[in-house]
Amino acid sequence: MATELTAIQNNILEYIVEHWNNAGMPPTLAEIADHFGYKNRATVQQHLKALEKKGYIKRNPKLARGIELVAEEDIMQVKPLFGEVAAGNPLAIYQDAIDTVELPNVVKMPRNSFLLRVKGDSLKDAYIFSGDIVIVHPDILPKDGQIVVAVLDDSAVVKRFFKKEDVIELHSENPEYEPIIVKRNYISFKVVGVVIGIYRSMETYRN
Amino acid sequence: MATELTAIQNNILEYIVEHWNNAGMPPTLAEIADHFGYKNRATVQQHLKALEKKGYIKRNPKLARGIELVAEEDIMQVKPLFGEVAAGNPLAIYQDAIDTVELPNVVKMPRNSFLLRVKGDSLKDAYIFSGDIVIVHPDILPKDGQIVVAVLDDSAVVKRFFKKEDVIELHSENPEYEPIIVKRNYISFKVVGVVIGIYRSMETYRN
DNA sequence: ACATTTACCATACGGATGTATGTGTATTAC
DNA sequence: GTAATACACATACATCCGTATGGTAAATGT
Numbered sequence: 071m072a073t074e075l076t077a078i079q080n081n082i083l084e085y086i087v088e089h090w091n092n093a094g095m096p097p098t099l100a101e102i103a104d105h106f107g108y109k110n111r112a113t114v115q116q117h118l119k120a121l122e123k124k125g126y127i128k129r130n131p132k133l134a135r136g137i138e139l140v141a142e143e144d145i146m147q148v149k150p151l152f153g154e155v156a157a158g159n160p161l162a163i164y165q166d167a168i169d170t171v172e173l174p175n176v177v178k179m180p181r182n183s184f185l186l187r188v189k190g191d192s193l194k195d196a197y198i199f200s201g202d203i204v205i206v207h208p209d210i211l212p213k214d215g216q217i218v219v220a221v222l223d224d225s226a227v228v229k230r231f232f233k234k235e236d237v238i239e240l241h242s243e244n245p246e247y248e249p250i251i252v253k254r255n256y257i258s259f260k261v262v263g264v265v266i267g268i269y270r271s272m273e274t275y276r277n
Numbered sequence: 278m279a280t281e282l283t284a285i286q287n288n289i290l291e292y293i294v295e296h297w298n299n300a301g302m303p304p305t306l307a308e309i310a311d312h313f314g315y316k317n318r319a320t321v322q323q324h325l326k327a328l329e330k331k332g333y334i335k336r337n338p339k340l341a342r343g344i345e346l347v348a349e350e351d352i353m354q355v356k357p358l359f360g361e362v363a364a365g366n367p368l369a370i371y372q373d374a375i376d377t378v379e380l381p382n383v384v385k386m387p388r389n390s391f392l393l394r395v396k397g398d399s400l401k402d403a404y405i406f407s408g409d410i411v412i413v414h415p416d417i418l419p420k421d422g423q424i425v426v427a428v429l430d431d432s433a434v435v436k437r438f439f440k441k442e443d444v445i446e447l448h449s450e451n452p453e454y455e456p457i458i459v460k461r462n463y464i465s466f467k468v469v470g471v472v473i474g475i476y477r478s479m480e481t482y483r484n
Numbered sequence: 485a486c487a488t489t490t491a492c493c494a495t496a497c498g499g500a501t502g503t504a505t506g507t508g509t510a511t512t513a514c
Numbered sequence: 515g516t517a518a519t520a521c522a523c524a525t526a527c528a529t530c531c532g533t534a535t536g537g538t539a540a541a542t543g544t
Contacts, residue, residue: 076520076521078520078521079520095302095303095342096302098341098500098501098502099501099502099503100500100501108522108523109522109523109524110522110523110524110525111501111502111503112503112504112505112522112523112524112525113521113522113523115502115503115504116520116521116522117520117521120520129502131502131503132501132502132503132528132529132530133501133502133530134305134341134342134500134501134502134530134531135302135341135342135501136501136502267476268476269474269475269476283490283491285490285491305530305531305532306531306532306533307530307531315492315493316492316493316494317492317493317494317495318531318532318533319492319493319494319495319533319534319535320491320492320493322532322533322534323490323491323492324490324491327490336532338532338533339499339500339531339532339533340500340531340532341500341501341530341531341532342531343531343532
């Protein structure tokens, strides 16, 4: 049943997954044809028939956007990972993705949110461990006590956020680390986003 | 901008979210009309117009299934919670949902997967804590060492799975608890599913 | 009284969408 | 050689889908 796919069929399957992750819904035949430069939907239809025959997708006849994903693609979605952060020794957040993470499709990301991998144990008392993926939502004003990702002098930290009268304090959960205190409106400081959740995959053993 | 919704508008909005979570795509006007018994799509269209005017949805004109969710519904999805499990003292899994969980939309659930809330500290050495939500995927054959949810004599446990020659062993991570050993093909035993991930919300403080 | 809002229906139009059928070409298998 | 497969295009059709317009009824506000 697990017949091999041709290069084109593979590309189309990937596009379906990509479209589904980005737009939140499967593409139409016309959208697929557009993306690959086909002048005709019937061409796409043949490839979809092949994909269905080989068991990679299911189709709801007559229904708009009636493509359903089967197997792995239905379980995991690949999301870009934009960097690593630690609460003790700041690490970098990159403009481009440095890696990808397979998220179970139970996790739909809010628009504009992104992923960072935690390194180190400075947040272990907040039950966040090395290797965990944190989901960061920008465009949210942090409230006191929330865990935020902030950039300070070009390096990134994950800390608990507290706003005082004249300063902003970033606390580690781990008592080994001293709080970071920043003057308000300090130029090289910016809160990147609020950590709205963590995710940990169970696929492999943990060390 | 945050105008209040009428009861009907609220129902329709809820249905859109529900359909989007279940089918992986927004509903069409016809599907909404069907669900509420409307004989006409134009009725639905008026309600959608109202929802758009009040800022709860956005619409992609002329596009099939072009409804986009805004605000909270775009960030959080409500998923049913089917019970609670502990590794030490087994708890019940119910047929019906006992509660709901707001998951960030980063988490798309695999079809058929469901959520359970962990109670107790028997998995604390696996870095799973009381209150965490585990994502359980049925229809997967568990491999040695994976964390599974199993039903034994009508009560549910979360343990590490090991298949031996004649028996199946379920280990706790916490040394305080003895492993459970079950004969193969024991009638009242069944592996419900494999834990493919955990999720923890950062919305509130943790105690 | 009058206007406004909410709620539902009927009809109709144009374009989108999935599907079926046929034509043609290149590549591979035997 | 010939059959089978993969690949792309053209045409055509029924239905789906979003949209526009108009009508009816009830509730509410002024």
